[in-house]
Every structure is written in structure tokens, then in C-alpha cells.
Amino acid sequence: MNTAYAEVIGDPIAQSKSPAIHGFWLEKLGLDGSYGRSLVAPADLPDYLARVRDQENWRGCNVTMPHKQAIMPLLDAIDPLAARIGAVNTVVRGDDGRLTGYNTDAGGFLEPLAARLAEKHYFRMARVLGTGGAARAIVAALSDRGCVIVLAGRDPAKARALLDELAKGTDHHAIALDHFADPTDFAFDDREDCLDLIVNASPLGMAGQPELAFDFSHAPPGSVVYDIVTHPLDTPFLQRARAAGFATIDGLAMLIGQAAEAFERFFGVAPPREHDAELRARLTA
Template structure:
């Protein structure tokens, strides 16, 4: 009998931490199965899916850059959230069809669930970046009734993204360099409000320029969230913590989105809670 397996595809793919996460959960649960990496180029995407869909042991795959949008025409159908976001990061064979999901959106929200379970007078999120990750993050936050200030180098792209993902929302755009310089803006009373500042870009990642953000743009009590995982402790998060703000790192979203994918691949609930501490140690080893 073939061992059931799932995998992550991308180009490049060697940097992916997903095999460590899924392998840890399979080990903890004592499940027969494995999770691999597969280097798939843009030219090889269709052939990869054609070959895998006929393999009874294949339980699906996660999709990373640069294929999250390119896979869509090759799938049988999309989950409504993935269709709305316009990006797929999880593919599962279901009843003979390849179905595309987006687990980035719920994965992003996972570490914020305790905050979002509260009642707020007002929620505002400053989201920095307009790439593929930002699409999932904007959709997720719009569904949580946050007013979004979307910031990018191209403000017209930012506006189009907001109009596409939440056309009824009263959101705003700003150039990315708006947040680089200090402001003397005086924030109103934030009691009963929830403020979030998100780096949804690759700025601050190893080999990339830093994200320039002056802390004077953050309302008191803001939560800072960086989706970058290498380095895990970015300069953006260091500066926020030094200024007294609460922070959320990129592993939180990575593990959160993997949780949703694992359930679909292997039909089991991954061990979380205290197990997350051990998982993080393994990821950082």
C-alpha cells in the first residue's frame, strides 16, 4: 500500500518550512504519511498536476510563489474564499476534481482571534504591501469589519485591490513612503478600538531592503504583525517591541495556514497549544 503524502510546490522551494511543520504533526499524531517539497517551474505546472491527480496516494499540495494565481485555470473548482481572493495556496483532490483553497486568510487571522472575539467600536488596519499575501490579508480583515489603509509603492494598484476585494468598504490608500517619516498627528481616544499594523510585503526579509516605518504612525495599543519568516525577528518587529507595542511574527501565520491545510490533506486535527512551542523550536533549529 502506498503511503499517503502531500507536498509543497514552488520555484524556488528549498527554503520552505512546510515539510517541518506537517512532518512534526504527522509524527506527533502517529499517522502514516509524509509531506515533501517539489520543485515545480511555471512550464511544468500543468504536467505536475496531471501526474499527481492520477496518484491515489497523493492527498494534495500547498502552493507557494510564483504559482498561487497560475494554478487557478488548471483546477476543477475553487472554494469561494479562494475565488474571491484570486489566489490558491492549497490544492486537494475531491471526487475526481482538483479543488483550490486559500488557507492564508484564516491562517493570518489565527493569532488575532482572541482580539477579534471582542467587541470594538472601531477596527483599523494599516497594511503595508500590495502583493499576493496582501490580497488574502485584506480579504480576511475586511470580513472582520476592519477599516483598511492599504499602502504600496503604487497607490492605484492599492485602490484597485481594495475595490476588487471589498467594493463596499470605506477603505483608504497611502503611498508606502508616507509611513517612513515621522508624523505629529495626534490620535484620538483608542479605548475600545483595535489597531493593527501589518507588514504584508517582503521588505525586511533576508536579502531585501528594510521596511521603513516610523512608530509615530501607530496609534497607542497597536498590534504589529510581520509575515516575514526569515529573519523571524525583523527590524520592524524589534522597533515595535522597543516602543512598547505587542508583536506577532511570521511563524504564527505560517503555522496557522498549515493547520487548515493539514486537516484537508490528512483528515486529522494537528496538535496545537503546548505543541506549538516544540514546533517553533524545531523550525528555528
């Protein structure tokens, strides 16, 4: 019997943490499977898919840049959430060789917020910073959970168009990113049954990128500050949030969450999440 195999594809791909995450879970479960990485240039994407769909032991792949949109017309089916977001980050091969695209970024983003989202709130608001591909999944996910969204981007018109396309309801707001750079004396609602999120969905703060300019006077009391950047993991944005007294969530939480959903689709079993602390230690060593 052929060993089940999955992988991550992209260009570049050497930086991906996916092999370490999936390999850790396969090791803990003692599964006869493996997970690797493949450098696939944009021009080679059709040939890559034609080759793997005939390999019975190939269970699927995670998809990173620059293929998340380009791969969609090459697949046999697209999950409705992925179609709505307009991006695929997971491809699964069926027993008949059909390839189906999914987006696990939305679920991965929500996972560390699950306990809070299970509670009832008087009001939910999310300030989402950035209008790129990750923001699309995050806006869709949060609007589905009843959040009013303030989407900030360098181009407010792009932010408005993204909200109109993806966010349920009509009470969302688009704003310029630099609005949050200067202090405010706005009197926020401080009732304990409100849920406020501040989410960096942009590359700002990533190694080699400028720091995110955000003044925490714009964060209501009790806000949860979430940064999806993974390199560095403890961004200056998160450091300043903690110094200001806010709870924080780092990008590794989303990365592990989206990988968990993909792992179950590839290998047919849930990953052993009781070992998350050990996985984090391995990934950050």
C-alpha cells in the first residue's frame, strides 16, 4: 500500500512552516504518511496538477503565494466558502482523481477566538488593518460571526469594495490606514459584554517591512489584538499591545489552526492538538 502523501506548493516555498507542522502531527499519531514541499513556478502549475491527480497516494496540497487565485480555474470543484473568498489554500484529491479547492484560512483565523465567539455579546466590532488576500478571508469569517467591520487600507475605495463584496450586512465602514496612526480621545463603550478586535491582516511589521503605525488609543477597553504575521512571531505591534494591557493572539495560532483543518482533509483524522505547546516550542526553537 502506498504511503499517503501531501505537500505545500508555492514560489518561493523554502520558508513554509507547513512541513514541520504536519510532520509533527504525523509523528505524534504514528501515521504511515508524509508531508513535504514543492517549488512550483506559476508557469508550471497546470503541469503540476495534471501530474499529481493521477498519483493515488497524493492526498492533496496546501497552496501559498502566488497560486491561491491562479489555481482555482484548474480545479474540478471549489468549496462555496473558498469561492466566496476568491482564494484556495488547500486542494484535496478524491478517490476518483477529482481535485477540490478549499480555504482554511477563515477557519484557522477564527479558531483561537472560538471561546470568545461562543459567548453572547451586546455588540461585536473588528478593526481589520489591510486589504490583501488574508484580509478577504478574515472579513468573510468575522462578518459571518456578526461583527461590524472597520476595514482600513491605504486605498479606502479598495477597502469599501472588499466590504461590499464579502461582508454580510450594510453597517461596515472603510477607512484610511493612517487614520489609526495618530492618537484619539474618542470615548469608547466600555461595557463588558462588547467584543472588540484589532486585527493586523497586512504584511506591516513582518521582517523587512515597515512597522505598523497604530496608536492604541483607538483600541476600546478589553480589546483583543491579533497579528497574523509569523516572522517575527512577536511583532512590535503585539509587544505594544501587551504593554498597553491588551490580550494578544499571534500569527502562529492562525497558521496552526488552518493547518489542522487541512490535515484532517488530507489524512482522514484530526491532528493531536493536545500537543500544541510542544509544537509551538518546536516551531519557534
